[in-house]
Amino acid sequence: MDEWTEPDGTVYRRKENGDYEIISPKKATKAKKPKKTTKKE
Amino acid sequence: MPRNIKFNDFVSTPMLKADSVTDAKTATTIEKTLKFSYSFDVNGGDTVAKVLAADLQGTAQKLPAGAILKAFYLDIDIAFASSGSATIKLGHTGVTDSILAATAFDNAALVAATIGWEFCAKGTKLPADKDLLFTIAGAALTGGEASIYITYQETIA
Numbered sequence: 392m393d394e395w396t397e398p399d400g401t402v403y404r405r406k407e408n409g410d411y412e413i414i415s416p417k418k419a420t421k422a423k424k425p426k427k428t429t430k431k432e
Numbered sequence: 433m434p435r436n437i438k439f440n441d442f443v444s445t446p447m448l449k450a451d452s453v454t455d456a457k458t459a460t461t462i463e464k465t466l467k468f469s470y471s472f473d474v475n476g477g478d479t480v481a482k483v484l485a486a487d488l489q490g491t492a493q494k495l496p497a498g499a500i501l502k503a504f505y506l507d508i509d510i511a512f513a514s515s516g517s518a519t520i521k522l523g524h525t526g527v528t529d530s531i532l533a534a535t536a537f538d539n540a541a542l543v544a545a546t547i548g549w550e551f552c553a554k555g556t557k558l559p560a561d562k563d564l565l566f567t568i569a570g571a572a573l574t575g576g577e578a579s580i581y582i583t584y585q586e587t588i589a
Binding site for chain 1: 479481528
C-alpha cells in the first residue's frame with residue numbers, strides 16, 4: 392500500500408526509505424473574501 | 433532392575449502422537465505475540481509513520497493476514513523524549529491508529545513506570561499482511577527506545 396487517506400483527511404504516502412510521509416488535510420473551508428462591489432454613480 | 437510388564441505399551445506411540453500438542457493443532461486457537469522494535473538512534477524521530485522491524489537490525493516483519501488485533505505492551509528501554517509536543521500512534525498500513533490513538537510522548541500510557549498491557553484501540557481484523565506503523569506527529573522525538581509487543585488471535589476457519 393503506497394498511499395491512503397484516513398477518515399480525518401490525512402494522507403499517508405510512502406517515501407523512498409519505506410516510511411510514510413504525513414500530509415495534513417487542506418483546510419477545505421477557507422473563509423471567502425466578500426466580493427468587491429463597485430458603486431455605479 | 434525389575435520391571436512390571438503390565439506397563440509395557442501402556443501408553444503407545446500412536447496415543448502419544450494423538451495427544452501431543454503440536455503447532456498444527458494450536459496455531460489457530462492460541463493467541464500469538466510479535467515483538468517489534470523502535471529506537472531513536474536507528475529509526476530517527478522525524479514526524480512520519482515509521483515501519484517497524486522485528487529488531488534493531490532491521491529484520492522485516494509483518495502482522496499476518498487474518499490476525500485480529502487484541503492487545504499491546506510497550507517495554508520502554510529509553511524514555512521517549514521531545515523538545516515539543518510530540519504524539520505517538522501505533523497502527524498498521526491503512527489504519528495508523530488501530531492499536532494506539534495519538535498519545536503524548538510523556539503520557540502515562542507511554543512511560544515505563546505506569547505502562548501496562550492495553551487493549552488495541554480498534555478490534556481490527558487484518559485483510560492482508562500489514563506493516564506495524566509507529567507514527568510521530570506534532571513534533572519530532574529526540575530520544576527513546578522500546579520493544580512493542582502486539583498480541584493477536586488468528587482467524588479460525
